[in-house]
Amino acid sequence: MAIRILVGVKRAIDYAVKVQVKTDKSGVVTEGVKHSMNPFDEIAVEEAIRLKEKKVAQEVIALSCGPAQCQETLRTALALGADRAIHVEVTGKDYEMLQPLAISKLIAAVAKKENVDLVLLGKLAIDDDSNQTGQMVAGLLSWPQAVFASKVDIKDKTAEVMREIDGGSETLRVKLPAVITSDLRLNQPRFANLPSIQKAKKKPMAKMSPKDLGVDIKPHQEYLSYEEPPKRQGGGRVASVDELISKLKEKGLI
Amino acid sequence: MWSQTIRRLSTSALTRVRHPKLRRSTHYATLTDKDVSFFERLLSSGRTITNPDECLPFNIDYIKSCQGQSQLVLRPKTVDEVQAILRYCNEHQLAVCPQSGNTGLSGGSVPVFDEIILSLRLLNSIGNFDENSGVLTTDAGCVLEKLDTHVRQYGHIMPIDLGAKGSCLIGGNVATNAGGLRVVRFGSLRSAVLGLEVVLPDGSLLDCLTSIRKDNTGIDLKQPFIGSEGILGIVTRVALACPSLMSGVGLGFFACSSFEQILSTMRLARKICGETLSAIEFLDESTYNLSLKYLQRTNKPIESNKFYILIETMSSTDEQAKATLEKLATTALEKEFVTDGTLAQDLTQYKDIWAIRERVSDALVADGYVFKYDFSLPTSRMYKLVEETEERMKQFSNVGNVTGFGHLGDQNLHLNVTVKDGYSDDIKQALEPWLYEWVAKEHGSVSAEHGLGLHKSKYLELNKGKHSLELMKQMKHMFDPKCILNPYKVLPYKID
Numbered sequence: 001m002a003i004r005i006l007v008g009v010k011r012a013i014d015y016a017v018k019v020q021v022k023t024d025k026s027g028v029v030t031e032g033v034k035h036s037m038n039p040f041d042e043i044a045v046e047e048a049i050r051l052k053e054k055k056v057a058q059e060v061i062a063l064s065c066g067p068a069q070c071q072e073t074l075r076t077a078l079a080l081g082a083d084r085a086i087h088v089e090v091t092g093k094d095y096e097m098l099q100p101l102a103i104s105k106l107i108a109a110v111a112k113k114e115n116v117d118l119v120l121l122g123k124l125a126i127d128d129d130s131n132q133t134g135q136m137v138a139g140l141l142s143w144p145q146a147v148f149a150s151k152v153d154i155k156d157k158t159a160e161v162m163r164e165i166d167g168g169s170e171t172l173r174v175k176l177p178a179v180i181t182s183d184l185r186l187n188q189p190r191f192a193n194l195p196s197i198q199k200a201k202k203k204p205m206a207k208m209s210p211k212d213l214g215v216d217i218k219p220h221q222e223y224l225s226y227e228e229p230p231k232r233q234g235g236g237r238v239a240s241v242d243e244l245i246s247k248l249k250e251k252g253l254i
Numbered sequence: 255m256w257s258q259t260i261r262r263l264s265t266s267a268l269t270r271v272r273h274p275k276l277r278r279s280t281h282y283a284t285l286t287d288k289d290v291s292f293f294e295r296l297l298s299s300g301r302t303i304t305n306p307d308e309c310l311p312f313n314i315d316y317i318k319s320c321q322g323q324s325q326l327v328l329r330p331k332t333v334d335e336v337q338a339i340l341r342y343c344n345e346h347q348l349a350v351c352p353q354s355g356n357t358g359l360s361g362g363s364v365p366v367f368d369e370i371i372l373s374l375r376l377l378n379s380i381g382n383f384d385e386n387s388g389v390l391t392t393d394a395g396c397v398l399e400k401l402d403t404h405v406r407q408y409g410h411i412m413p414i415d416l417g418a419k420g421s422c423l424i425g426g427n428v429a430t431n432a433g434g435l436r437v438v439r440f441g442s443l444r445s446a447v448l449g450l451e452v453v454l455p456d457g458s459l460l461d462c463l464t465s466i467r468k469d470n471t472g473i474d475l476k477q478p479f480i481g482s483e484g485i486l487g488i489v490t491r492v493a494l495a496c497p498s499l500m501s502g503v504g505l506g507f508f509a510c511s512s513f514e515q516i517l518s519t520m521r522l523a524r525k526i527c528g529e530t531l532s533a534i535e536f537l538d539e540s541t542y543n544l545s546l547k548y549l550q551r552t553n554k555p556i557e558s559n560k561f562y563i564l565i566e567t568m569s570s571t572d573e574q575a576k577a578t579l580e581k582l583a584t585t586a587l588e589k590e591f592v593t594d595g596t597l598a599q600d601l602t603q604y605k606d607i608w609a610i611r612e613r614v615s616d617a618l619v620a621d622g623y624v625f626k627y628d629f630s631l632p633t634s635r636m637y638k639l640v641e642e643t644e645e646r647m648k649q650f651s652n653v654g655n656v657t658g659f660g661h662l663g664d665q666n667l668h669l670n671v672t673v674k675d676g677y678s679d680d681i682k683q684a685l686e687p688w689l690y691e692w693v694a695k696e697h698g699s700v701s702a703e704h705g706l707g708l709h710k711s712k713y714l715e716l717n718k719g720k721h722s723l724e725l726m727k728q729m730k731h732m733f734d735p736k737c738i739l740n741p742y743k744v745l746p747y748k749i750d
Contacts, residue, residue, distance in 0.1 A: 014600050014602075016605065037600065188553045191607075193594055193595065194583055197597060
């Protein structure tokens, strides 16, 4: 029986943009800055589409939580091959304070509601680098998890996943339903082609609120300040080994 | 990686060997130790290069089509030094080859024989940007990409953009009236140059460095220097009008089954994208495949076909830029002008798709020796030339690829023929003068944007006629009576 997949996509500041911290240290500048789909989510979408092409999956649902602009990101997912989209609308201050735990609760609620067999997410988002959502979704649903996937094989409701870990890789076998998060080497995402971009405009996009899902998105953490990393100090040059030794002694290193 | 190393180490045949009919003029003095000492005293520490190994990279052009034998490279840091050098060379009748970024594609940037190389690379302080007028005043030795990064801070961009932007210097861009990817939007570089500071061949300074947009006072003396390719004077400072930065950008890449469909798509783009249109480029199948191979791109952006067209839009908002592009994509697909396409979804895809077009020159050099041609032709006739060239090259088994691509919106075709085992005189004879005569018959240009340099100076008369050529020679004589600046190039050189 072909499975049904829920893929999470996040609208984040584009990978190629040079991020600037706001002068009041309350966050980063997002106004007028280019946003696009989180690169790890692109990889997750690509994997879901490939599973559909292999006839392992019969339906791919794209999900995003955030303001109206998320619909653009969802349209991209549809253009890449997802069948339908769900937009959980969170705006203004609520969106600014939306944190991984709340997002995990929303994803878990949708996964249950849509009765999916697999939740595919990017391993982390390049804006907050949290790397928590996938793991927490699995915890909330009490589903097995295989994170940092670099290879996924699904057969008979079982997934064999090769994971990137420190020192190499590890292969896990998990029973579906499960949560898998994508790592960089899982695949190379495709370009959305024109006919798909046109078709995507007609694919269904449902809108709902956290309340509809019975989820409380209240934040549990407060961000105190955002700062740029300290500027790298230039190195110095020495003219001889003796000078090197005396400089090292000066700095109390030898 | 290995092929890149080979490319860096490989040299070209000496120009004097490849062009045996060219002879070094006896009019020029030969460099003596006394001369070298003068320059070493003038330019402090390490800015006078005489070591042959260190001189070598300055002697070879970017596409490895020529190699000179200069024994002296000078690297002045100030305009005073440039003046002193030219004053001395003028007095002692020493030939000088001014060198900017050395990215030129017509063999104009390197010596033919032993001309002294005067590199502008160290005249590189960025200068002033006026936020109210959008005018940048800068030294000639600044890298184009660095200048672009600089003016972006103020919400502006450079008026030109080309594949060589990371290496070319603005002085050379002005001296060659560089074209590039955005002519269709911003016009030619000529229209953006408001002022120039030029050192004349006798060492005197011509100060036309106004940074005001309107100045109708007398004869505009800076104009002849733009595009003069270093034969009238050396540009040392430039005042440029910089357009506003458009934060909204859209990029579409489409495949078509015929050149007629490419033209239909182009006309449709002009109509639908209107004022947001900022670039129209095309590639044929062989160009596209070579480029993907060089970039080691396994992920093809769209389904293959015979021709590809790249359309870029720029507007003050992303919505506007993307809206016109989407409308174009939908209409072009409905009318069956295009068979497939993609729209860049993020900045990385934008860069990746542009790279397919921008890195073509590198891809060609990696494919073998490149015979490079740059023509202006009536748009409807452009591809006919590529097809006829392909037919003509069939007899040669060592021809790699015949490729056609270019700035479709400017009627500018880049026609390149790669040869698998290096330069071939037979192939050269089969291509020239046949190609140039073909273009002249169509009343096109034998060099749309690459200039004449060394390779194309002999075709100047074919393009412009005897009378114009005479007047050009008179002007050259007026500015450079001793003919020391960039000899043997641009104007046809008669062997005595």
